Amino acid sequence: MIYNLNVGDNMSKVVVIGGGASGVIAAIKASNNNDVTILEGNDKLLKKLLLTGNGKCNYWNESIDETKYCTDDKTKLNQILKYKDETLNFLYKLGLYPKIKNGYYYPYSESSNSVREILIKQLKKSKVKIITDFKVDDIKYTNEFIIKSKEKIIKCDKLIIATGSKSYPKTGSDGSGYNLATSFNHTINEIKPSLVPLKLEGNYLKDWDGIRTLAHVKLINDNKIIKEETGEIQLTNYGVSGICIFNLSGKLKNKSSLEIDFLPNINNLYNFLTDRDKEIGGTVEDILESIFNYKLMFVLLKKSGIKTNTKWNELKETEKHKLCETIKNFSANIIGTLDFDRAQTCSGGIPLNEINETMQSKYNKNLYFTGEIIDVNGDCGGYNLAFSFITGYICGRNLNDSN
Ligand SMILES: Cc1cc2nc3c(=O)[nH]c(=O)nc-3n(C[C@H](O)[C@H](O)[C@H](O)COP(=O)(O)OP(=O)(O)OC[C@H]3O[C@@H](n4cnc5c(N)ncnc54)[C@H](O)[C@@H]3O)c2cc1C
CATH class of the missing domain: 3.50.50.60 (FAD/NAD(P)-binding domain)
Incomplete structure (x- = not known):
């Protein structure tokens, strides 16, 4: 016709x-x-x-x-x-x-x-x-x-x-x-x-699936910060999602990694946790449980190699710093994105x-x-x-x- x-x-x-x-x-x-x-x-x-x-x-x-x-x-x-x-x-x-x-x-x-x-x-x-x-x-x-x-x-x-x-x-x-x-x-x-969830490498992903939390996220390439954002992220069984993750996705390169600060509003986490220990005492779980969702807390402690029932003041200095590092600079390799059918652009x-x-x-x-x-x-x-x-x-x- x-x-x-x-x-x-x-x-x-x-x-x-x-x-x-x-x-x-x-x-x-x-x-x-x-x-x-x-x-x-x-x-x-x-x-x-x-x-x-x-x-x-x-x-x-x-x-x-x-x-x-x-x-x-x-x-x-x-x-x-x-x-x-x-x-x-x-x-x-x-x-x-x-x-x-x-x-x-x-x-x-x-x-x-x-x-x-x-x-x-x-x-x-x-x-x-x-x-x-x-x-x-x-x-x-x-x-x-x-x-x-x-x-x-x-x-x-x-x-x-x-x-x-x-x-x-x-x-x-x-x-x-x-x-x-x-x-x-x-x-x-x-x-x-682009504007798409990111897939991460890690055996902990199924453990944090379903959590939403405030975070500061950085896209890292060749040891340089390419883009950073603060906002709510969603932790999923394949990686991470949410608006600030979407905003990083357009700048992804072949070997990019993601750094997550799970407590962006607290600058000196070591002092903060030490003060909380003085105020409430108890185990690391007692100190952290009203701060993080349990699923996320267990992932953070496992990644730091710390048992939940250990007391803060019984931890070695290196272990305390390791926990702070995991919470403030959680690093994961990005292995890709979800496909075009999940990408907004x-x-x-x-x-x-x-x-x-x-x-x-x-x-x-x-x-x-x-x-x-x-x-x-x-x-x-x-x-x-x-x-x-x-x-x-x-x-x-x-x-x-x-x-
Ligand atoms: C789930 C989702 C949520 C979004 N939310 C927002 C938002 O809140 N704010 C925002 O700014 N952006 C948002 N976007 C992005 C925004 O929708 C797009 O950037 C915008 O629609 C692009 O407009 P466009 O006209 O270029 O293309 P499209 O809107 O994709 O239109 C292209 C049209 O061309 C037609 N077409 C394609 N090929 C052919 C062909 N060969 N022959 C004939 N017709 C053809 C298609 O059928 C389609 O109708 C969102 C996207 C998605 C998927």
């Missing part, structure tokens, strides 16, 4: 592949001055958006700047992020009223569904055509783009590839967009799961240095990229949706201006 896009005079035919956060914003913005069609592989748009922020959609953050992202090109990223205020204002004018908690933006309704509905209504108002169940598997270019799925063909003058990454492939972002990009000579920086993608600041490809002036397909991945906290919205906005704005 060949779709014929009838357009008005002087209007370009623009196709957006991917009806996710960035593709939808690009389509809405570009529709002022273009005839826009979204091709979506799923039977509906914005499937991933519904899952974001545990269904509450943390779509923005008041601290957006380049330090919150990993990318191949920080200079280009800074040029892109200059449009953050304009984009936030655009979202507001579309009808997205925020609730701001500690700098994190959610819709006031705290419902990702309401964000989806606002965007879908706006697509209709903007007369954007939507073709679902159109999984693009091939694109050719000879003066115009010829876009093919198994059964259908569509042609256009300008093309936006907004197919996302490989994270949560069940939402439709299965990595097929990377193949489409390479057919235009783009390279793909290595794709890895991916690191890698199309290098930013192959795209100019209007999101246009360096290799074809009628081709654009937006959102997570690009090699930019942010921390947890609204930074990834924000990047998708900003790049969609910039691209749509540029397509309006270029007519």
Whole structure:
């Protein structure tokens, strides 16, 4: 089946592949001055958006700047992020009223569904055509783009590839967009799961499974601290999870390790434990049991080689220091991450240095990229949706201006 896009005079035919956060914003913005069609592989748009922020959609953050992202090109990223205020204002004018908690933006309704509905209504108002169940598997270019799925063909003058990454492939972002990009000579920086739990080496993992605790965590590579975070972590039977672990995962190298401080609010642990011994006396278990969950306490004592019923004042100095070291600098080798189906984003993608600041490809002036397909991945906290919205906005704005 060949779709014929009838357009008005002087209007370009623009196709957006991917009806996710960035593709939808690009389509809405570009529709002022273009005839826009979204091709979506799923039977509906914005499937991933519904899952974001545990269904509450943390779509923005008041601290957006380049330090919150990993990318191949920080200079280009800074040029892109200059449009953050304009984009936030655009979202507001579309009808997205925020609730701001500690700098994190959610819709006031705290419902990702309401964000989806606002965007879908706006697509209709903007007369954007939507073709679902159109999984693009091939694109050719000879003066115009010829876009093919198994059964259908569509042609256009300008093309936006907004197919996302490989994270949560069940939402439709299965990595097929990377193949489409390479057919235009783009390279793909290595794709890895990011914002994802970490797998650790250690025979104690089953013993601490199910615990949540406050910690300061450091990602170490070649004896250097690559990134550090404080917050609640979850101890699991494969390793560690939680927002601050996710934020480290994007910087993982082959031989990284994790250092965990299980009592980040106590600086001099040796003195603290000595004082507690003076106050309450008893065994190390008596001293530690109201501080740690039992499962974690037993892991810490076992790793330090100390029996639970030993009295603090009976321990050798080396044993006391060993226990303090285990609690404050618990070190574990990282042996990998969980897979793409548990990763909120991916690191890698199309290098930013192959795209100019209007999101246009360096290799074809009628081709654009937006959102997570690009090699930019942010921390947890609204930074990834924000990047998708900003790049969609910039691209749509540029397509309006270029007519
Ligand atoms: C569980 C979860 C929670 C998250 N929570 C947050 C959060 O709270 N805050 C935040 O900022 N970020 C969050 N993220 C990340 C955020 O959702 C993504 O960064 C963002 O959705 C990326 O937008 P995108 O438009 O680039 O890609 P996507 O939203 O993935 O959209 C891509 C679209 O392209 C379609 N597609 C792919 N290939 C093809 C093809 N070949 N043909 C046709 N269509 C195709 C897909 O079906 C999909 O609809 C979360 C992610 C997950 C998985």
